[in-house]
Amino acid sequence: MSYHNPVLLQESVDALAIKKDGVYVDVTFGGGGHSKEILKRLGGNGKLFGFDQDPDAQGNVIDDERFVLIPENFRYISRFLRFYDVRKIDGVLADLGVSSHQFDEADRGFSTRFDGDLDMRMNQKSKTSAKEIINDYSEEKLAEILFLYGELRNSRNIAKTIVGKREEEKIETSLQLRKVLQRHLPKAKEHKIIAQIFQAIRIEVNEELDVLKEFLEQIPNLLNEEGRLSVISYHSLEDRLVKRFIRTGLFSGEPVKDIFGNSNVPLQKVGKLIVPTPQEIKINNRARSAKLRIATIKH
Known part of the structure; x- marks a missing residue:
C-alpha cells in the first residue's frame, strides 16, 4: 500500500453491494487498493474496469483476466466503456482527490512539503501546468480561482x-511560490492557507470540478436498476457537488416538479x-477529511 493507502476501503466497497457476476468500475485506480478489494468479492464471470490517466498508475496494473485498466480521464467513462461493448454497469467507485504517491513525489508539484517543479498535472500529457497558471493568468483570473477553489477570502x-x-x-517551484506568499501565511494558519492555495491551483490545472460534474451526469444512464454509486470526497467543493447531484440530479437550482408535485430526480441516497x-x-492522517456518499437509481 506504499503507493496509496486506500481510505474507507471496506466501507466504500461494501457500498457497491457486489454481485458475483456484476460489472464494476473503479474510476480512480491509483495504487489499485479499492480494485483489489472489488476483485476479491467478484466471481469468475465478474468484470472490473479501472480508469487512471496518471502514467505512474500503469505500474500497478493487476494481473487478472477479469480486470482491464483504461488509461484515460474518468470524465470519458461512457465513451471508453462502449469501446469494450459495456453500456450498463452494476456499480462505480470514485475515490476523488490526489493519491499519496502524487503527494509524495516532489517533482509532481502537488505537495506543500517538498520543493518541486510547479506542475500538478494528473495527466502529464495535458498542456496546462501550475506554472502556466501562476505565471500567465491575469490577476483577476488568479483571484477568481483562489476564491472559488481555495475558498480564500483574501484571494485578491x-x-x-x-x-x-x-x-x-x-x-x-513550489518553494518559490511559498516564499512569494510568505506575508499571507500567518504562523498559526500557515499550513492550512498554503494547502488551500495549492488546492485551488490543482483544481484549475486538472479541471477537477468539471470532470466530477461530467462523470456524475453520466451515472444515471450507466447504472443498472440495482446499481450503486460509491463516492469518497475530501473537500467541501467536491462533497457539495456529489451531495447535491444525488439529492436533486442538478448542480444548481432545484428540480422542476410536474403537476402532481413529482420531480424527475434520477438517483436516491443509500x-x-x-x-x-x-x-x-x-x-492514515489523509483520511481525516474523507466523506463517503452512496446512491442508487431512484425507483
Whole structure:
C-alpha cells in the first residue's frame, strides 16, 4: 500500500453491494487498493474496469483476466466503456482527490512539503501546468480561482502579490511560490492557507470540478436498476457537488416538479454519510477529511 493507502476501503466497497457476476468500475485506480478489494468479492464471470490517466498508475496494473485498466480521464467513462461493448454497469467507485504517491513525489508539484517543479498535472500529457497558471493568468483570473477553489477570502491580495513578484522573475517551484506568499501565511494558519492555495491551483490545472460534474451526469444512464454509486470526497467543493447531484440530479437550482408535485430526480441516497473512524485517521492522517456518499437509481 506504499503507493496509496486506500481510505474507507471496506466501507466504500461494501457500498457497491457486489454481485458475483456484476460489472464494476473503479474510476480512480491509483495504487489499485479499492480494485483489489472489488476483485476479491467478484466471481469468475465478474468484470472490473479501472480508469487512471496518471502514467505512474500503469505500474500497478493487476494481473487478472477479469480486470482491464483504461488509461484515460474518468470524465470519458461512457465513451471508453462502449469501446469494450459495456453500456450498463452494476456499480462505480470514485475515490476523488490526489493519491499519496502524487503527494509524495516532489517533482509532481502537488505537495506543500517538498520543493518541486510547479506542475500538478494528473495527466502529464495535458498542456496546462501550475506554472502556466501562476505565471500567465491575469490577476483577476488568479483571484477568481483562489476564491472559488481555495475558498480564500483574501484571494485578491494573494493574486496581486503573485503578479507583482512574477514581473521580477518567473515563479517555477513550489518553494518559490511559498516564499512569494510568505506575508499571507500567518504562523498559526500557515499550513492550512498554503494547502488551500495549492488546492485551488490543482483544481484549475486538472479541471477537477468539471470532470466530477461530467462523470456524475453520466451515472444515471450507466447504472443498472440495482446499481450503486460509491463516492469518497475530501473537500467541501467536491462533497457539495456529489451531495447535491444525488439529492436533486442538478448542480444548481432545484428540480422542476410536474403537476402532481413529482420531480424527475434520477438517483436516491443509500444510508447515511460515512466518515472514517478515529482509528483509521490515526493510521492514515489523509483520511481525516474523507466523506463517503452512496446512491442508487431512484425507483
